[in-house]
Amino acid sequence: MAAGYLAAGKAAEKATFEFTLRRLPANRNFVIMAGLPEAVDYLLNLSFTAEEIEYLRGLDQFRNAPPNFFEYLRTFRFTGDLFSVPEGTPLFAGEPVLTIRGPLIEAQIPETFVLSAITFQTLIATKAARSVHASQGRPVIEFGTRRAHTPQAGVLGARAAYLGGCEGTSNTEAGFRYGIPVMGTAAHSWVMSFASETEAFRQLQRLLGEHTIQLIDTYDTVAGARQAAALGAPLWGLRIDSGDLLSLSREVRAVLDAAGLHDAKIMASGDLDEYKIRDLLRDGAPLDAFGVGTQLATSADAPAMGATYKMVELDLGGIHRFTAKFSDEKTTLPGSKQIFRDKARDVIARSGECGNGEALLRPVILGGCLIEPLPTLEQARCRAAQSLARLPAPLRELEEAEQPWPVIYSRELRTLVEQTRLNLER
């Protein structure tokens, strides 16, 4: 497409592309925007090496590419603008998430990378927020790197999970890179490497003191609890990773209480998700913390998100065109937009319109330069928590709410949609 735009004399045209949340993933009443730093980093550093250009030159598809295309790539960088909703913002179906504006080719190329970077972290932050809601104030720790779709997804997923409300992660690389609290327990192999379970527990306690969490289900969960309890304090608590978590947690609680270890806590893990956490607590399981792995790291019940990256405006130098796609179910709306959020609803308006409430789409990159440092991860995490607390209670629940958050179009936007449709039909 880039070579074709150049060949067709369209390199000087300026385009605006919009990343839009077409619909919410199943069961979700919102998503939490996350992943912006990766998109920004990509745009600020986008370029082509000599080896990459030679590779492209050798492809049959580029046989008829204009000769100046490869020279164009050699000095390519992104010189356009990025507007984005801040990380940590809840978003709803049909809303624009970010806008990229610049020379046509520069605004086209980022499509795939940006979609992948943002949709993944947004899915994970959202799943984390749901799990944290289900846990009713008890800490949820992200334990899922081993099931993430590549090790990089493990690191970035840990970041997104923290943004969405998790207390920490077992991914030490994410702790190193982003300052996220790292938490975890020894694995079954720790227990198996010692001659007895008691010896394994004693050695861990010596090392970790009051941070000690004994994993008690290597051989027999309740017997493991007794052995750990017999060692007494110091002890944070015990972790159960398999079996019937409801009945086992009650038995383990009884063992701890009988040993006078009333302050010792119980962490549950083992294929947990927001639904299982909710059910366990509803049934009265005496659990104090949750390690959530597979389901969180892959957003397993909704592993993908319907998002599009479509051209909404094109400036041909003098002639300005609003563009849209009206075919079938994949309709897109023309024109750069803004979201105004007040206490009761969102209004999607044309950019440049005045509106009430908070304007969500803000400039991040202008003329290829970052205009100010992005909010920190802690700030994004706070924004997520505060924004979620302000939503009507049914929207925070795990099931689809009867009343979705109201998202309406401004009169000006509706007029533009109709005009664009008429122009296309002409």
Added chain:
Amino acid sequence: MAAGYLAAGKAAEKATFEFTLRRLPANRNFVIMAGLPEAVDYLLNLSFTAEEIEYLRGLDQFRNAPPNFFEYLRTFRFTGDLFSVPEGTPLFAGEPVLTIRGPLIEAQIPETFVLSAITFQTLIATKAARSVHASQGRPVIEFGTRRAHTPQAGVLGARAAYLGGCEGTSNTEAGFRYGIPVMGTAAHSWVMSFASETEAFRQLQRLLGEHTIQLIDTYDTVAGARQAAALGAPLWGLRIDSGDLLSLSREVRAVLDAAGLHDAKIMASGDLDEYKIRDLLRDGAPLDAFGVGTQLATSADAPAMGATYKMVELDLGGIHRFTAKFSDEKTTLPGSKQIFRDKARDVIARSGECGNGEALLRPVILGGCLIEPLPTLEQARCRAAQSLARLPAPLRELEEAEQPWPVIYSRELRTLVEQTRLNLER
């Protein structure tokens, strides 16, 4: 755990860990092993930078770590052995996938990275093999990077999809890195950037000649087909990306045939997976190629795989212990193993046993060194195709077969399991 092993005087003990496929993902009769190069690369280059060590030293969990632990990390590298099933091998429930053997700490640390690297690519290669089976010889192109869980997952997913049988990918970075054929079409924005659809089609045809694939659903699919057909050859064909693919493909075929373009092909895309491909072809849709995106890149119906990394042997210098976990549903089997595959079944045996058929677990790294270059991606792809062709036909189908591939344990392995269980109960 590493600091604890050192503190407990266990640094010299030699451990064997096994990565085991606990169960097959839903609907799968096999998985295709993929992702080994990433695991190998990790093991060969594993080390800790000064900054990483300082980070760990500052964590509260390491407050009581033995003083020599951080010095140990400074010179840490993997000096052990890796045995693995080759990429492209179909595997079944309960089978060992790879074995890592070395000093306890060195064999423990790779757990999370290796699980994540292998399970992800294995899921994608498997999903690709199923899609390719459903397409009955028609090319399937991997189109899913935008939905992959991070851009890196897009690149590695494209690799795995090719290994599993896809013809190519739209991920150019994967083409550059791995030599995978790159294929794709212009996007809707290409069409939208021109004053008319006809002009957009004409410009693309000028650039791509007989490689031209016109995306015809920007405004109206059948009208788009007429415009593309009116331009005549050269043309590879048309792509439909939305709507009712069965009825639209018939209408579009009729348009092409009426224009005398009998050789022009039709590619379908738009939330396809193996089931939809099968149904479209069963209903007689005149489709010649499939672009599969979201469902493939996220293995959406089975986004995670139950795999474990457990200690199976421990050598304490003189004393040799076989280790296993017998608790509840997450039981593991002790001892290093081998898989012998003949025409009718797999036998899981103890390593060192003799057996009939192909021995699947082979040395890859010995003493920290790669013993020979890994098979190429093309070789792994061939192995996958040939191995699948040899499976009983029902196992290649999309639904769970009544008769799974027989996997049995050798007598020696069964004896070892019983002995280990008795020892633990003593």
